Amino acid sequence: MIARVHVTIKRDVLDPQGEAVAGALRSLGYAEVAGVRVGKLIEIDLGATPPEDARERVDQMCRKLLANLVIEDYRFEID
């Protein structure tokens, strides 16, 4: 069972890494780039965890370690 966690910077928080990537893309000739946000994609191999437990456990992992809830949002899917 694999959990895929997407951690993204909240809309109203500045993302300097995204700004740098947007600037680099524009300087490469991609003038259509209006903005870039860079987040994390965390894949967790949960072994044989029962599906009914996995959702609650992964949600806890996000809150305790994987996301900084002050400046980041998270969402995940399990399959």
Next chain:
Amino acid sequence: MIARVHVTIKRDVLDPQGEAVAGALRSLGYAEVAGVRVGKLIEIDLGATPPEDARERVDQMCRKLLANLVIEDYRFEID
């Protein structure tokens, strides 16, 4: 139009950041964690780019800047 690019480390390449996250999760009591891989999630706002051009342009961006094809894979969706 938004492109969501997922950049992940290839399966056979060591991922020290993922190892560190896996170790931290286990030390928090999540013994079921068998492994973690950490990648990037890059959201690109493409403004009013015509959909028929967007796929090819984003694929180029990935190859030129966003992914290091020696050690990383990428995939993206556009909507």
